[in-house]
Amino acid sequence: MSGLRSKVITLYKHLQYLGRDYPGLNGPQKFRKQIHDAFIKNKDERDPKKIVALLAQGRYLAKEVEALYSLKKYRSVKQRYSCNEMQSGNAN
């Protein structure tokens, strides 16, 4: 049980760390609050199977956020450095 507990804490820290770069106005604050609330909601869960499932869900979310950051960066850099003459000089 203590092994699962440390995994949950590690996942929480990881998601909080990821949230720093979340886009949008007050993105990081909103994202981090949502993570906090989601973890609080499940804090009394004791069934190991359910905890493992929730951990998997959390890790999936972390991968999705990483993919979001990666794609956003790729698309921005691609747009700026493509030879497309339609590029706006005053983009973003």
Place this chain on the structure above:
Amino acid sequence: MARVLVGVKRVIDYAVKVRVKPEKNGVVTQGVKHSMNPFDEIAVEEAVKLKEKKLAGEIIAVSVGPAQSQEVIRTALAMGADRGVHVEVSAAEYDLLQPVHVSKILAKLALDEKADLVILGKQAIDDDANQTAQMTAAVLDWPQGTFCNKVEKTDAGLTIVREIDGGLETIKTKIPAVLSADLRLNTPRYATLPNIMKAKKKPLKKVTPKDLGVDTSPRIEIISVEDPPVRQAGAAVADVDALVAKLKAGGHI
């Protein structure tokens, strides 16, 4: 096994809207988010991938800049580099530092560290010079593979696919060589918190350009930094005749 030197630069984060200082002598950097140059992230990732494939043995991450440049070296270490070298210059020196200086520094380090490969990002998103890799190769008299889209190690050396105008070009080079990473070379990994913690224990050596025998005297002077001109609004026309009339009136045809 190959030793890889990767150059990383601390730049204003790609997502930040850059603003010119009211004094018009530079852009606002105080309190602005900085991160590793996106093309340098791709360079680091390529080096780490080579190590994972057991084609490279050791990765050394280098950054030239003031004290804060250590942050991007730490990020490179967190992504998988083995040790870091910070070539420290003063903030004033840094403002006027150019690829011609950096390339000499990297070349000296490549020789001192007995690197087999130097991998850089193709250009920095702040100065957009696209010169450092080429100049470094010239100083070292090593072959260069720039705008890399794909890098493969063969028995004879490297087979590189490059992004050029109108398509892709495949070249073969021997090792040692200097490479510059283009956007589609790979997708960089996100440095996780545990890796960042582990990176703090990896060695980070500090040197100065003088230690390397490189003169960083400025060769340029910044006269002014200004916003690009505001785009003129376009105008819609009803039909082709109106368009031709407008072009004639504007003296374009």
